[in-house]
Amino acid sequence: GEDVEQSLFLSVREGDSSVINCTYTDSSSTYLYWYKQEPGAGLQLLTYIFSNMDMKQDQRLTVLLNKKDKHLSLRIADTQTGDSAIYFCAEIPSGGSYIPTFGRGTSLIVHP
Amino acid sequence: DAGVIQSPRHEVTEMGQEVTLRCKPISGHNSLFWYRQTMMRGLELLIYFNNNVPIDDSGMPEDRFSAKMPNASFSTLKIQPSEPRDSAVYFCASSPGRPGQEYEQYFGPGTRLTVT
Numbered sequence: 001g002e003d004v005e006q007s008l009f010l011s012v013r014e015g016d017s018s019v020i021n022c023t024y025t026d027s028s029s030t031y032l033y034w035y036k037q038e039p040g041a042g043l044q045l046l047t048y049i050f051s052n053m054d055m056k057q058d059q060r061l062t063v064l065l066n067k068k069d070k071h072l073s074l075r076i077a078d079t080q081t082g083d084s085a086i087y088f089c090a091e092i093p094s095g096g097s098y099i100p101t102f103g104r105g106t107s108l109i110v111h112p
Numbered sequence: 113d114a115g116v117i118q119s120p121r122h123e124v125t126e127m128g129q130e131v132t133l134r135c136k137p138i139s140g141h142n143s144l145f146w147y148r149q150t151m152m153r154g155l156e157l158l159i160y161f162n163n164n165v166p167i168d169d170s171g172m173p174e175d176r177f178s179a180k181m182p183n184a185s186f187s188t189l190k191i192q193p194s195e196p197r198d199s200a201v202y203f204c205a206s207s208p209g210r211p212g213q214e215y216e217q218y219f220g221p222g223t224r225l226t227v228t
Contacts, residue, residue, distance in 0.1 A: 031215045042116070042203050042219030043155075088155070092215045098143055098207065099168060100217065104154045 006089055006103035012110055018076040020106045022089030025070060032065065033100065034074045035088040043088060046074075076108075084110045114138075116220035118204050124226045130192040133223045136185055137206030145217060146179055146189050147203040155203075161187065162209075194227045201225070 003025045012018045024032070030051050035043040049056045049063045049072070056063045062075040076083055086107050090100040117136040125131055137144050146158040159169040164181045172179070176195070181187040191198055201224050205217040 033215075035219075040221075042205070042221050043217075045216055045218065048216070098162070098215060099145075099157060099160055100215070102155045 004089055004091055004101050004103035006087075006106045008104065009107050009109070012079050012108070014079060014081055014110055014112050016079055018079045018083065018108055018110075020074045020076075020087050020089075020108065022072040022074075022103055023070055024072065024089070024091045024101075026091060026093045026101075027070070028093050031092040032063075032072050033090040033092075034061075034063065035090060035102075037086040037088065037105065039085075046087075079108075079110050081110050081112070084108055116204055116206055116218055118202075118220035118223050120223060121221065122224045122226075124228065125194055126228055127195055128193040129227075130190065131194045131198075131225060131227075133189040133202050133204075133225070135187045135189070135204030135220060137187070137204070138208075138218055139185065140208065141206035141218070142184070142209035143207035144181060144187050145205040145207070146187070147205065148200045149203060149222070150200045158189070158202075191225075194225075196227045199225055199227050 005023045033048040034046045036046050037043045047058050047061050049065050060077045064073045086105040088105045089103040092100045119134045142163050144161040148156045157171045159172055159179045160167050161181045179189045201222045203219050203222045205219045207217050
C-alpha cells in the first residue's frame with residue numbers, strides 16, 4: 001500500500017529558505033500535493049505537481065520531484081513568520097481513485 | 113465563494129451522547145470527504161462520497177459512526193454513542209471533479225469534538 005513519510009519538525013530563521021521533504025512509496029503516483037495547515041484551521045492546498053514533471057515554481061514556492069528516489073520537496077524562499085504552520089505532503093495513485101494518502105505533516109517553526 | 117462550511121466549530125459532549133457534525137461543500141463540487149485528525153494518528157480518511165453516493169467507507173472506525181449525504185449540498189457525520197476516544201478534530205473536504213482538478217481537495221475549518 002501507499003505510505004508517505006515526512007520529518008516532524010523544521011526550524012528556520014526568518015529570511016532563510018525552508019526545505020520540507022517527503023518520500024512516498026507508490027510508483028504509480030500521478031499527483032503529489034502540498035497542503036498547509038495553520039493553527040485552528042483546515043488544510044489549505046498550496047501547490048501540486050504531476051509525476052511527469054521535475055519541478056514547479058509558484059512565487060516563493062518551488063516543488064522538486066525526484067521520481068527515481070520517490071522524493072518530493074517543497075522549498076519556501078525568504079521564509080516569513082506567517083509561514084509557520086504544518087505542511088502536509090499527499091499522493092494520489094493513478095488508476096482512478098480520488099483518495100489521497102497524507103503524510104503526518106512537518107511543523108515549520110520560523111523564528112526571528 | 114464561501115468555501116466548505118462546517119458546524120458546529122466546537123462540540124463538547126458527555127460519553128454516550130449522540131453527536132452530529134454537519135458539512136456544506138463548495139457549490140458545484142461532486143466529491144466529499146470526511147477526515148479525523150488526532151495527534152496520535154494524524155489525518156485519517158473516514159468516508160468518501162462521489163455524486164452523493166458513498167464510495168469508500170473503509171475508514172469508518174465502527175458501527176457507532178455513520179455518514180449521509182442526502183443531496184449535493186449537505187452531509188452529516190453521526191456518532192452514536194460517543195466515547196472519549198472519539199475526541200478529535202473532524203474535517204470535511206470537497207473536490208471539484210473537473211478534469212485537471214479532480215484530485216484537489218478544499219477543506220473546511222473543522223469541528224473540534226471533545227467527549228468527556
